[in-house]
Amino acid sequence: MLSIQNLHANLVEEDKAILKGVNLEIHSGEVHAIMGPNGSGKSTLSYILAGRDGYEVKAGKVLLEGQELLEMEPEERAALGFFLAFQYPVEIPGVGNMTFLRTALNAQRKMRGEDAISAADFLRLAREKAKHLGIGDELLKRPVNYGFSGGEKKRNEILQMAVLEPRMCILDETDSGLDVDAMRQVAAGVNNLRGKERAILLITHYQRLLDHIEPDHVHIMADGQIVESGGPELALKIEEKGYGFMSGEAN
Amino acid sequence: MFHLNNSVDVKPREGVDHQTIETVKNVGSHYRHGWETEIEMEYAPKGLNEEIVRLISSKNDEPEWLTEWRCAAYHRWTELKEPNWAMVNYPRINYQDQYYYAQPKSFEQKPKSLDEVDPKLLETYEKLGIPLREQMVLAGVEGAGESPADGRKVAVDAVFDSVSVGTTFQEELRRAGVVFCSMSEAVKTHPELVRRYLGSVVPMTDNYFAGLNSAVFSDGSFVYVPPGVHCPMELSTYFRINAKDTGQFERTLIIVDQGAKVSYLEGCTAPQRDTSQLHAAVVELVALEDAEIKYSTVQNWFPGDENGKGGIYNFVTKRADCRGDRSKVMWTQVETGSAVTWKYPSCILRGAGSHGEFYSIAITNNHQQADTGTKMIHLGQNSRSRIVSKGISAGVAQNTYRGLVSVHPKAKNCRNYTQCDSLLIGDKCGAHTVPYIELRNHASRVEHEATTSKVDDDQLFYCRQRGLGEEEAVALVVNGFCREVLQALPMEFAMEAQQLVAISLEGSVG
Numbered sequence: 001m002l003s004i005q006n007l008h009a010n011l012v013e014e015d016k017a018i019l020k021g022v023n024l025e026i027h028s029g030e031v032h033a034i035m036g037p038n039g040s041g042k043s044t045l046s047y048i049l050a051g052r053d054g055y056e057v058k059a060g061k062v063l064l065e066g067q068e069l070l071e072m073e074p075e076e077r078a079a080l081g082f083f084l085a086f087q088y089p090v091e092i093p094g095v096g097n098m099t100f101l102r103t104a105l106n107a108q109r110k111m112r113g114e115d116a117i118s119a120a121d122f123l124r125l126a127r128e129k130a131k132h133l134g135i136g137d138e139l140l141k142r143p144v145n146y147g148f149s150g151g152e153k154k155r156n157e158i159l160q161m162a163v164l165e166p167r168m169c170i171l172d173e174t175d176s177g178l179d180v181d182a183m184r185q186v187a188a189g190v191n192n193l194r195g196k197e198r199a200i201l202l203i204t205h206y207q208r209l210l211d212h213i214e215p216d217h218v219h220i221m222a223d224g225q226i227v228e229s230g231g232p233e234l235a236l237k238i239e240e241k242g243y244g245f246m247s248g249e250a251n
Numbered sequence: 252m253f254h255l256n257n258s259v260d261v262k263p264r265e266g267v268d269h270q271t272i273e274t275v276k277n278v279g280s281h282y283r284h285g286w287e288t289e290i291e292m293e294y295a296p297k298g299l300n301e302e303i304v305r306l307i308s309s310k311n312d313e314p315e316w317l318t319e320w321r322c323a324a325y326h327r328w329t330e331l332k333e334p335n336w337a338m339v340n341y342p343r344i345n346y347q348d349q350y351y352y353a354q355p356k357s358f359e360q361k362p363k364s365l366d367e368v369d370p371k372l373l374e375t376y377e378k379l380g381i382p383l384r385e386q387m388v389l390a391g392v393e394g395a396g397e398s399p400a401d402g403r404k405v406a407v408d409a410v411f412d413s414v415s416v417g418t419t420f421q422e423e424l425r426r427a428g429v430v431f432c433s434m435s436e437a438v439k440t441h442p443e444l445v446r447r448y449l450g451s452v453v454p455m456t457d458n459y460f461a462g463l464n465s466a467v468f469s470d471g472s473f474v475y476v477p478p479g480v481h482c483p484m485e486l487s488t489y490f491r492i493n494a495k496d497t498g499q500f501e502r503t504l505i506i507v508d509q510g511a512k513v514s515y516l517e518g519c520t521a522p523q524r525d526t527s528q529l530h531a532a533v534v535e536l537v538a539l540e541d542a543e544i545k546y547s548t549v550q551n552w553f554p555g556d557e558n559g560k561g562g563i564y565n566f567v568t569k570r571a572d573c574r575g576d577r578s579k580v581m582w583t584q585v586e587t588g589s590a591v592t593w594k595y596p597s598c599i600l601r602g603a604g605s606h607g608e609f610y611s612i613a614i615t616n617n618h619q620q621a622d623t624g625t626k627m628i629h630l631g632q633n634s635r636s637r638i639v640s641k642g643i644s645a646g647v648a649q650n651t652y653r654g655l656v657s658v659h660p661k662a663k664n665c666r667n668y669t670q671c672d673s674l675l676i677g678d679k680c681g682a683h684t685v686p687y688i689e690l691r692n693h694a695s696r697v698e699h700e701a702t703t704s705k706v707d708d709d710q711l712f713y714c715r716q717r718g719l720g721e722e723e724a725v726a727l728v729v730n731g732f733c734r735e736v737l738q739a740l741p742m743e744f745a746m747e748a749q750q751l752v753a754i755s756l757e758g759s760v761g
């Protein structure tokens with residue numbers, strides 16, 4: 001599904017290297033988790049994959065279903081099924097949450113040569129998905145993320161993911177800021193999307209999320225590289241011992 | 252190229268609407284009203300002098316008082332100076348190198364019914380795509396005047412170059428006692444009203460452009476709503492400049508009597524030309540006791556090309572006189588077109604407890620310049636005003652909000668709230684806010700808030716990650732920025748306006 005090969009990237013403004021040779025293979029049907037100290041480059045990796053401006057790829061390549069991801073516009077990546085749940089979801093004042101999501105869905109469908117979904121069908125779909133995530137009608141009507149609480153924003157990201165049905169999902173710290181119930185609902189939402197056709201990459205600091213969504217593989221990122229990979233037990237080890245037990249470069 | 256069908260939240264209605272949307276969708280990066288209709292025109296000779304003024308008056312078959320009024324205006328105009336305080340730059344206009352009167356040849360004899368209207372003219376309105384069902388009415392389609400399912404109607408007066416081509420729903424309006432016709436007709440059918448109110452809100456000496464208009468105005472719309480009548484439908488005028496080198500000087504007069512109510516919409520377009528054209532209109536509104544007027548404009552005159560060539564110079568004087576106690580006037584404008592806009596729809600809040608509102612979206616892209624805003628003159632006690640202005644600049648455009656809030660010493664307990672937000676797209680454009688506040692008593696309160704922000708890259712990236720193209724993302728974010736004003740528009744115009752926002756920002760990113 002997603003193949004990241006020796007990815008090196010700099011911040012354009014500071015000419016500072018952030019990613020220093022990331023390698024990662026994710027196959028469809030799998031759930032991966034990336035953990036790692038603050039500032040190790042996890043969000044940067046997800047932004048570069050999504051096509052955000054401000055980074056310069058120095059070396060390496062990324063394939064999504066065999067296609068060169070880094071050469072596409074962000075919206076083309078989205079239409080191809082790439083989705084990023086943001087660590088800090090963005091507020092868009094004045095634009096209704098539902099208008100936004102329907103516009104996005106129809107834009108993707110259009111790029112894929114599919115027919116637009118009608119307003120009525122869309123509303124039914126969105127309401128249904130929202131219910132499972134504990135998102136009320138009131139939140140659907142408000143402007144996108146505008147004045148939402150931290151937890152509401154995270155839920156809204158998962159709602160978007162559930163409606164857009166992407167194939168490659170990256171969730172950047174979707175668990176932080178969630179209360180216990182929200183955590184359960186969000187995890188259920190993610191588990192619902194688990195399937196043969198789809199791959200999920202969780203970026204997280206806590207075992208707590210992984211208790212609910214059991215990953216197939218866990219990776220540790222440190223200083224712009226994946227320094228260790230393993231099964232779910234690796235996450236438990238980190239939870240217990242911190243990153244200190246690993247070789248010096250992890251710190 | 253971007254697609255609009257997903258970016259609007261207003262559900263298109265049946266019929267012509269879909270065609271309108273199609274038209275809008277297919278415009279690409281071009282001004283969509285840039286075509287020209289080939290109709291044989293009759294012109295008055297170029298230039299301006301008393302002879303021309305008299306000619307215009309006689310073409311309209313006007314009574315002597317009006318001819319003399321025009322001539323007086325002409326002579327006063329020759330003594331007035333073109334204003335230069337606005338933050339706009341344009342080459343000197345040669346007022347002697349313009350036509351001041353143009354009318355389609357087939358109009359030598361004015362048509363008695365729409366059947367007699369040149370089909371080319373009606374085609375023009377069809378191409379405009381703006382009039383929805385009403386355009387069928389204009390075209391005389393049988394049954395088109397029946398009540399639509401949602402019970403909303405719009406009566407349309409269409410003004411093509413200088414001449415009104417027809418007004419719809421006449422019969423139904425007449426039954427309600429509402430007068431809605433062209434100005435030239437009103438001069439004949441309601442001379443007492445015209446004579447009493449014409450120039451009573453915007454005097455002929457008010458300013459250079461108003462003076463010019465008073466001398467040469469050709470046609471426009473007239474509305475009178477009698478006491479207690481709530482006009483049963485929206486009234487609307489579509490203005491179209493077609494003829495070359497011809498200034499357009501329409502004149503609108505709306506009088507709403509005690510306790511009466513009306514909502515009026517105005518739409519404007521012009522062909523794409525590489526020479527600039529002058530538009531100097533005057534709109535006068537009179538609201539008597541407890542009267543309510545809602546005046547909405549979607550201005551989409553040709554803005555000039557990407558290099559700043561051509562486009563309409565829009566110098567317009569719009570003013571409302573809230574004469575009666577508790578009268579209320581609400582101006583809403585969406586200004587997307589014109590090369591240069593100079594326009595300050597204002598309210599004179601004379602009546603006690605009278606109420607003025609101004610909602611504005613002004614978008615400037617490429618080389619467009621807009622200096623627009625409002626004046627709220629509080630003369631009556633307890634009068635209220637509210638100003639919400641959203642200015643958007645892209646390209647190398649300049650956008651200025653200029654607003655005056657004045658509270659007279661005797662106007663106690665007045666309130667004004669002003670909110671001015673500017674949004675910049677790119678870093679070569681400019682936004683300016685120039686508020687003038689004259690507060691002359693302590694029992695009144697004036698509040699002013701202003702913000703300037705850049706279109707946020709994170710917002711655009713967020714939209715694009717979800718699948719929106721770059722221009723679609725900008726249109727969505729900007730529409731969100733303008734929401735408060737868009738919501739103040741009547742339904743019919745809200746969708747049109749959202750699409751205009753998108754169109755006028757084309758090419759502003761990337």
Ligand SMILES: Nc1ncnc2c1ncn2[C@@H]1O[C@H](COP(=O)(O)OP(=O)(O)OP(=O)(O)O)[C@@H](O)[C@H]1O
Nearest residue numbers: 011014018036037038039040041042043044045087
């Ligand atoms: N715009 C920027 N300007 C300067 N430094 C930046 C910028 N963006 C990222 N960085 C730096 O790049 C490094 C990686 O940041 P990144 O956000 O990817 O870390 P992270 O692994 O997601 O951390 P966290 O766990 O705290 O979310 C950090 O040192 C950060 O300060």
Ligand SMILES: [Mg+2]
Nearest residue numbers: 042043044087
């Ligand atoms: Mg991060």
